[in-house]
Amino acid sequence: MKFFPTFFLGLLTFASMRAAYPQQPTGAGLDPAVLLHPTPNSWPTYNGDYSGRRFSTLSKINDKNVKSLSLAWLYQLPNMGDGMVRRLAGTPVVVNGVIYITVPDHVWAIDARTSRPLWHYEWASKGGIHLGNRGVGVSGNSLYFETPDCNLVALNLADGTKRWSKSICDLDQMYYASVAPLVIKNHVITGVSGDDLDRPGFLEAHDPETGVLQWRWSVVPKPGEPGSETWPNADAMAHGGGMTWISPTYDPELNLLYVGTGNPQPVIAGSGRDGANLYTESIVALHADSGKMAWYFQPSPHDTHDWDAVQTPVLFDGEMEGKPRKLLAQASRNGWFFVLDRETGKNYVSSEFVKTNWTKGVDAKGQPIPNTAKEPQIAGVLVAPDASGGVNWAPSTFSPPTGLFYINATQSYSMFYITDDSDKPEGWGGHESGHFSQAMLQALDYRTGKIKWSHKWETQGGGSGLLSTAGNLVFAGDPNNNLVALDATTGKPLWHANLSTAMANGPITYELDGHQYLLVGAGDKLFSFVMN
Amino acid sequence: MRLTRLSILLTASLVSLAALGQAPSTQLPEGAHRETVQRACSGCHSVQMFTGRRMTGPQWGTTVTSMIGRGAKITDDEFDQIVGYLATTFPLNSKAGTDTATTKQAKAPRKPSLIDQAGSNDKQVIDEDAAARGRTVYIAQCITCHGTHARGGSRGADLLRSVLVLHDRYGSTIGPYLAQGHPKAKPVELTKEQVVDLSHFLHQQIGDTLRTGPRPMLNILVGDSKAGKLYFEGAGGCARCHSVTGDLAHIASKYDPTTLQQKVVFPENRAITKQGTASRQHGALTVTVTPPSEAPVSGEISNIDDFNVSLRDPSGRYFSFTRSPDLKVEKHNPYAAHETLLDTYTDKDIHDVVSYLETLQ
Numbered sequence: 001m002k003f004f005p006t007f008f009l010g011l012l013t014f015a016s017m018r019a020a021y022p023q024q025p026t027g028a029g030l031d032p033a034v035l036l037h038p039t040p041n042s043w044p045t046y047n048g049d050y051s052g053r054r055f056s057t058l059s060k061i062n063d064k065n066v067k068s069l070s071l072a073w074l075y076q077l078p079n080m081g082d083g084m085v086r087r088l089a090g091t092p093v094v095v096n097g098v099i100y101i102t103v104p105d106h107v108w109a110i111d112a113r114t115s116r117p118l119w120h121y122e123w124a125s126k127g128g129i130h131l132g133n134r135g136v137g138v139s140g141n142s143l144y145f146e147t148p149d150c151n152l153v154a155l156n157l158a159d160g161t162k163r164w165s166k167s168i169c170d171l172d173q174m175y176y177a178s179v180a181p182l183v184i185k186n187h188v189i190t191g192v193s194g195d196d197l198d199r200p201g202f203l204e205a206h207d208p209e210t211g212v213l214q215w216r217w218s219v220v221p222k223p224g225e226p227g228s229e230t231w232p233n234a235d236a237m238a239h240g241g242g243m244t245w246i247s248p249t250y251d252p253e254l255n256l257l258y259v260g261t262g263n264p265q266p267v268i269a270g271s272g273r274d275g276a277n278l279y280t281e282s283i284v285a286l287h288a289d290s291g292k293m294a295w296y297f298q299p300s301p302h303d304t305h306d307w308d309a310v311q312t313p314v315l316f317d318g319e320m321e322g323k324p325r326k327l328l329a330q331a332s333r334n335g336w337f338f339v340l341d342r343e344t345g346k347n348y349v350s351s352e353f354v355k356t357n358w359t360k361g362v363d364a365k366g367q368p369i370p371n372t373a374k375e376p377q378i379a380g381v382l383v384a385p386d387a388s389g390g391v392n393w394a395p396s397t398f399s400p401p402t403g404l405f406y407i408n409a410t411q412s413y414s415m416f417y418i419t420d421d422s423d424k425p426e427g428w429g430g431h432e433s434g435h436f437s438q439a440m441l442q443a444l445d446y447r448t449g450k451i452k453w454s455h456k457w458e459t460q461g462g463g464s465g466l467l468s469t470a471g472n473l474v475f476a477g478d479p480n481n482n483l484v485a486l487d488a489t490t491g492k493p494l495w496h497a498n499l500s501t502a503m504a505n506g507p508i509t510y511e512l513d514g515h516q517y518l519l520v521g522a523g524d525k526l527f528s529f530v531m532n
Numbered sequence: 533m534r535l536t537r538l539s540i541l542l543t544a545s546l547v548s549l550a551a552l553g554q555a556p557s558t559q560l561p562e563g564a565h566r567e568t569v570q571r572a573c574s575g576c577h578s579v580q581m582f583t584g585r586r587m588t589g590p591q592w593g594t595t596v597t598s599m600i601g602r603g604a605k606i607t608d609d610e611f612d613q614i615v616g617y618l619a620t621t622f623p624l625n626s627k628a629g630t631d632t633a634t635t636k637q638a639k640a641p642r643k644p645s646l647i648d649q650a651g652s653n654d655k656q657v658i659d660e661d662a663a664a665r666g667r668t669v670y671i672a673q674c675i676t677c678h679g680t681h682a683r684g685g686s687r688g689a690d691l692l693r694s695v696l697v698l699h700d701r702y703g704s705t706i707g708p709y710l711a712q713g714h715p716k717a718k719p720v721e722l723t724k725e726q727v728v729d730l731s732h733f734l735h736q737q738i739g740d741t742l743r744t745g746p747r748p749m750l751n752i753l754v755g756d757s758k759a760g761k762l763y764f765e766g767a768g769g770c771a772r773c774h775s776v777t778g779d780l781a782h783i784a785s786k787y788d789p790t791t792l793q794q795k796v797v798f799p800e801n802r803a804i805t806k807q808g809t810a811s812r813q814h815g816a817l818t819v820t821v822t823p824p825s826e827a828p829v830s831g832e833i834s835n836i837d838d839f840n841v842s843l844r845d846p847s848g849r850y851f852s853f854t855r856s857p858d859l860k861v862e863k864h865n866p867y868a869a870h871e872t873l874l875d876t877y878t879d880k881d882i883h884d885v886v887s888y889l890e891t892l893q
Contacts, residue, residue, distance in 0.1 A: 125653070126652055126653055126654070127649065127651060127652040127653035127654070127655070128649060128650075128651070128652075129649040129650055130649055131649075148649070149652070149653075170695075170698075171651055171652040172651060172652055172655075172695075172698040172699050173695065173698055174650045174651050174698075174742070176649075176650070194650070195743065196650040196651075196742045196743055196744075197650075197693070197698075197738070197741065197742065198693060235690070239693055267743075355875070373879070377879070378750045378751065378752065378754075379751070379752040379753070379754040379755075379879075379883050380752055380790075380793060380879070380882070380883075381879050382797060382874065382877075382879055382882060384874075413797075413798075413874045415793070415794070415797060415798075417749065417750075417752075418750070419747050419748055419749065419750060421750060422681060422683075424679075424681070424683045424684070424690075426683060426690075426692060426693065426741050427741040427742055427743060427745070428743045431743075431747055432598075433594050433598065433790075433794060434594065434597070434598065434794045434797060434798040434801050435597070435598055435798060435801065436798055436800070436871060436874055457837070457838075458836045458837050458838065459836060459837070460600075460603070461603030462603040478837055478838065479603050479837075480835060480836075480837040482837055482838070482839065484838065493838045493839070496838070496839050502603060
């Protein structure tokens with residue numbers, strides 16, 4: 001496969017290319033090379049492109065006309081007759097006029113023009129947690145998704161018939177699978193989920209044609225390997241956690257994959273795992289063809305608050321210390337914002353995006369130093385943020401034109417308790433209880449981490465994922481089920497629609513037949529808005 | 533912000549469309565207010581998320597409050613209904629909270645112990661009687677090497693994290709393993725029935741280790757009550773609003789220590805008393821709305837966001853407004869002082885104050 005060193009520059013030139021992208025037949029497959037240069041008539045991966053920015057160059061919907069946005073159609077997931085109310089928690093993928101959406105065990109292909117379902121695939125489940133599925137990966141004539149019972153499934157894109165499936169984890173060990181697979185080159189990258197029993201996390205690459213395992217990167221090291229010095233013993237390591245809950249991002253030029261890893265285990269009671277617990281709670285760069293680690297940065301050393309550092313590592317180029325740099329930014333669940341050099345892992349910015357009380361500053365690498373007094377205690381300890389974090393898994397967005405990184409954040413407090421004071425706690429061994437929270441949309445200057453503007457939502461509650469566009473807009477879900485468009489430069493709300501159910505993941509946008517569409521899932525409904 | 537006619541129409545049409553069919557679930561056991569639980573909880577997650585848990589009323593109250601903090605929209609009445617349903621349907625039985633192998637096993641009926649949805653659909657269904665017999669087998673044959681909690685030790689493996697045990701169903705892997713002779717020096721000899729009993733016991737212990745297992749609260753009364761009294765009357769500023777002979781008289785007989793601590797730190801969260809009733813939040817957060825050249829209206833907030841505000845006044849009348857620059861909206865938060873404290877007090881302050889309040893029996 002050919003590489004394009006100008007990939008990131010190429011993204012910026014979309015505006016001039018817009019009229020030029022070729023029109024493929026509805027439902028046609030996706031040339032894997034297109035994943036390097038996604039066209040604005042598609043949203044072909046979980047994040048829309050490999051960079052994870054969730055920024056669209058489209059501007060037909062903009063700050064001047066967004067009040068005229070209207071509903072094109074509303075699609076409600078069919079009632080499967082089993083009494084389950086389902087929730088769209090993934091990001092839709094759009095390729096050649098067809099939308100692909102998922103809930104656990106189910107995939108639908110929907111005509112983007114009419115919302116007419118083209119096919120539906122149901123996986124016969126053997127179990128696992130059915131909390132949410134993050135969506136599909138598409139390459140060539142295949143579609144890939146993960147199932148709660150630990151399978152990677154490949155379907156024919158055209159009709160939803162099954163090509164093959166591969167087991168990627170062990171249900172009996174309480175793993176499950178929910179990640180949207182990411183296709184890069186000839187690899188399908190899969191992650192695993194689960195936070196119930198103390199098991200090690202891992203990231204894998206599979207052959208797109210056969211599903212055969214190509215490589216596996218284990219989040220926690222084995223005795224003697226680098227990182228093992230941050231664990232007390234082999235047993236703690238072998239049960240150390242670090243799930244890979246969210247799709248990685250990818251820099252084709254450096255050929256590096258970037259993945260955030262989950263919390264160490266046991267989750268709350270950390271007395272049996274003294275040390276930093278690498279490479280849990282880390283942002284890790286892996287060589288895409290081997291799975292070998294290039295560098296790491298650890299947002300939450302020795303975490304005891306369930307603060308997975310799995311938030312999308314967002315890639316963009318910018319200026320630091322007077323020079324152009326290849327950057328990576330993450331708004332992490334622990335309430336901190338980090339900007340790193342994505343070639344080397346060197347830290348440029350570490351700053352709070354909401355108030356936190358668990359650190360004693362940062363170390364020489366820019367990593368927060370946890371205050372041991374804020375580890376959970378039997379009698380309770382007051383910690384900011386709560387276990388849901390300053391931001392949870394829902395994606396943030398970065399807009400190159402404004403230079404702002406947007407986070408649908410929560411300023412919060414909770415009490416953390418140890419409930420297992422035995423000499424060998426397992427599982428969680430404790431929990432948080434009680435909340436104070438304030439939901440707010442934060443816009444940060446990536447060069448400094450300073451908050452350029454902050455829009456406080458009126459009530460507490462969870463925040464959705466975000467989308468920013470070249471129309472000077474940020475789209476967000478508020479805690480009251482509103483889809484809101486805000487001025488990306490000032491934070492002023494410009495338009496809203498109440499969707500009656502909270503959005504979970506982020507909105508997406510694409511162009512079809514000369515019109516720009518905004519697509520958002522809320523509960524069991526998919527809303528398509530259009531600028532006519 | 534002012535709304536265009538189009539977006540008002542759009543919003544209205546969305547609501548009516550969105551109200552279409554949310555299928556009632558057949559997943560929850562029968563019980564009063566099951567539908568309320570279904571509606572309030574299943575918007576964000578499946579009900580199987582909690583049907584494996586066993587907790588007391590106050591613990592369920594804390595959990596539901598936590599969900600409100602995460603965005604669940606639940607009224608006072610619904611809160612009582614939901615906590616009532618959960619505490620009745622999924623009560624803490626006498627088994628939970630005692631996790632040592634030497635504790636006598638209660639015979640309360642119990643759902644499969646590998647609870648929640650974690651794990652396989654064909655996971656072992658725990659027979660409580662068999663697990664109790666298995667405990668006896670464990671104590672007699674295994675405890676010396678594998679430890680009180682079956683979590684291993686210097687002489688034996690951790691059986692709860694053992695992949696062999698996790699793959700076991702009713703003795704299917706444990707039996708053949710033991711039959712090979714284990715431990716080698718002096719192999720145990722178990723009957724077929726004893727192997728099955730042991731399997732039930734081990735799977736029961738694994739289930740209790742999962743995050744949906746029992747969560748016993750330990751002693752949180754570690755503070756200095758004298759220091760707490762000083763803080764209450766001095767730096768904490770508690771006495772400015774509260775009185776230990778007035779609103780807080782006998783407060784410790786009303787709430788258990790953990791709930792009392794939660795009441796101090798997060799008073800806006802609802803709590804359940806020792807007697808099993810919920811504290812009322814009714815009318816706590818209020819708003820005064822003044823339309824241009826009209827009289828202000830005040831009352832409990834029904835809903836407030838950037839675009840609309842609605843309230844119910846003391847007589848029960850409902851008001852709804854579209855927000856605009858000339859509509860004056862003032863929120864009143866009686867907990868503002870408590871929220872300020874979150875940024876200032878230490879964990880010792882919290883522990884001391886709770887120990888002091890605990891003296892108010």
